[in-house]
Amino acid sequence: MTFPKGKKIYFASDNHLGAPTKDASAPREKKFVAWLDDIKQDAAAIFLLGDLFDFWFEYKTVIPKGFTRTLGKLAEISDSGIPVYFFVGNHDLWMDDYFKTELNIPVYHQAEEFVLNNKIFFIGHGDGLGPADKGYKRMKKVFTNPFFKWVFRWVHPDVGMRIAQYLSVKNKLISGDDDAQFLGEENEWLAQYSQKKLEEKHRDFFIFGHRHLPLEIQLNPSSKYINLGDWIGYYTYGVFDGDKMELKKY
Template sequence: MKIYFASDQHFGAPTPELSFPREQKFIQWLDIVKQDADAIFLLGDLFDFWFEYKTVVPKGFIRVLGKLAEIKDSGIPIYFFVGNHDLWMGDYFQKELNIPVYHDNQEFTFNDKTFLIGHGDGKGPGDMGYKRMKKVFTNPFSKWLFRWLHPDIGVKLAQYLSVKNKLISGAEDVKYLGEDNEWLVQYCKRKLETKEYNFFVFGHRHLPLEIELTENSKYVNLGDWIGYFTYGVFDGEKLELKEFKN
């Protein structure tokens, strides 16, 4: 069994031109893992910004989208979780690529191992500024107002805020803060009080982390495809982080 996990590619940032080599590297990774993958999980922020108008989606990313379509059409399941940069994703992936899209954590079981999987934004204690902002962003009225902006204006505005606003970009805490201060670690520990999970798999933090919570439970943060190029792989028994060096 081989199940792969990746997160936080942020394609399009800081510019499409500078992002393009990272897109090519990610496509190389997809071409390699598709050879033995039983499933592929993408845990959000694939794009640095994504908004679906009724008849329009952001320009670009055609090679990534085409590769995902090819892999899905070959019969390999792909699961997509929205992040804080692509939380306005609607049904485009479902209709065009036949890839299910999740807006919150989901439970999965593989080979009798239980997983809780998600992007990780807004979970655990603290982070109140972002949590308030997320409520505004996901409010149907806010999305309705934004949809009235011409895409040339709306996308430019969103790209500017994505880079400049640390609450949106997640650029505030880029170093390991210790178990007591890592919100996702605290979130996982609280979850274990009511239910046993073998693996918690999240992104969002942009740091590759593997933390043993109990003898039978592990928290993994997938890092990113900006500076680390890390991914997770589950072989039926253990889940490990690896670095893609091609």
Template sequence: MKEGTKIYFASDQHFGAPTNKESFPREQRFVRWLEEVRKDAAAIFLLGDLFDFWFEYKTVVPKGFVRVLGKLAEIRDSGIPIYFFVGNHDLWMHDYFEKELNIPVYHDNKIFTYNNKTFLIGHGDGKGPGDKGYKRMKKVFTNPFSKWLFRWLHPDIGVKLAQYLSVKNKMISGEEDVKFLGEENEWLILYAKRKLETKHYDYFIFGHRHLPMIVDLPQESKYVNLGDWIGYFTYGVFDGTTFELKEYKN
């Protein structure tokens, strides 16, 4: 990292939920954040569920989100690295970001090192013990045959159907109050502790839980959940020495 630069992290914007019109102010707010952090960003990490639903047909992507896509392209073209990790709502992302925006897309955790600090980064869905129902469902959704079948639906039908099912998620509609379950019941914390048994990481950075938190782990490691851009508008920033969670209020 060059002196004076920072690494930024954000997750779970869920643009398009519950509708494109209703999520538009959140999209505008996120674009303002991107414009601000680009001034000193060494890199920007987006940890999944940027969209509430995303599917790439061979020649079609979902309508909308032109402002955030344009801003990402502009920042990437300026030379700032951007890394995208798919979440459970946009797990059908393929190569559109890579080809059109020059943004690498990761479908699983990846290790990065900055200033001798090691980061294990991912969206966080399906990790740790429990949640077996979702893990089985994810195998079905990511199966090439399932994607092939869905691709045969006309986009007007397929996208509308998927958006309808997606906003049924109580967490996204605001009907579910996300609460900290305690270290012994938070699957991602248990996952991080298990990973530390075989390798040291300074930071585990995840999204998915929609609950901003930094939890101290053994070996002076930390588990970070970035929160979301629905109710918290939080993001992570690493200045080369320390990691902080901040709220974007503009």
């Protein structure tokens, strides 16, 4: 993807809309929608790196109630011709084809590489990568198993959503974010993962969410790991102007 001078690529992650309750998250949703409305003026593309919702499950004909302002704004932006890319997180990993069908927003279930103005980006949510998250990695295998998803679809949505929302808040293996404290550059496991990926080939930027911490770690003179933070306490986002990548606060 190439884009002209004056245009920018935006990145955001970890909104957890609906947590701890929909009413409590409503002000955060309005702030996020206002940010989307602001950046559409000069956005060449927008990358959302997962956990937009604290829980999301797509039944055959049912999606979770709420989040109308967010979905409407994303539809408006997508319809205007600005591409939006969505990466599932550990809280919304059961996303299927709703975003693609209704909003024309592609959904990625794994980290992917993008070339943006000749800079190589490795982009993903970050859950299950690197040496940490071992308990979650085991649980993710269960949650993504087609049989488990089929069984859950047979639970009435009112019951299934209530169970899932409870576990999403209470179960730290699902959350995967109970240790949102800086571990030191040498111990940050997504930085370790990025260093390992650099052994395969060069990437200019590794962009992840999941850690709920705004982080910038220089991996080598020409490669950087950036964690986007969250929209719960930090309200941070990434912006790439075609040359440099920065973290900013809204």
